[in-house]
Amino acid sequence: MTYQVRLLPADVTFTATEHESVLQAALNAGIAFPNRCQVGACAMCMCRKLSGEISYQLEPMLTEKEQAQGWMFTCQATAKSDLVLSMD
Template sequence: MAQTHKVTFKQSGITIDVAEDEYILEKAEEAGLTLPYDCRSGTCVTCSQMCLSGEIDQDMAFAIDDDDAEQGWRLICIGSPLSDVELDI
């Protein structure tokens, strides 16, 4: 069984549990959040969110460049938490 982490959406004040083998966007939608997305495959940047803290695995994030990733941008459609995470949304 995959480890579960807390994902906090700072601006909305909502925190959800997301396992390391689940995508943040899917679990957020299940919790009733409406977040921007388009491709759900890491090939656009519509779902891009600023990660304020924590680690997100996004190995399939083809659309995000190294500079954006270094600044903290993550694609939550294919992003899975590797620790507790806080997103600026």
């Protein structure tokens, strides 16, 4: 399955499959997405999910409050629906 991912505020859109991380999909699309470790330790790829569904193979090191606010690690998350993400 392929999903549309929209990045705000730049309003850039790319596609992601359910078999790749959101970060990897962005990098594959040629989008300069902040990242360093790609394992969820550095938090450089962290952004806020405004809408859509994601899943993690391993639970991220985020508090329940951070997750409730929409924060996510794109290096660890896979899309399960179309997504709208904020880089602010």
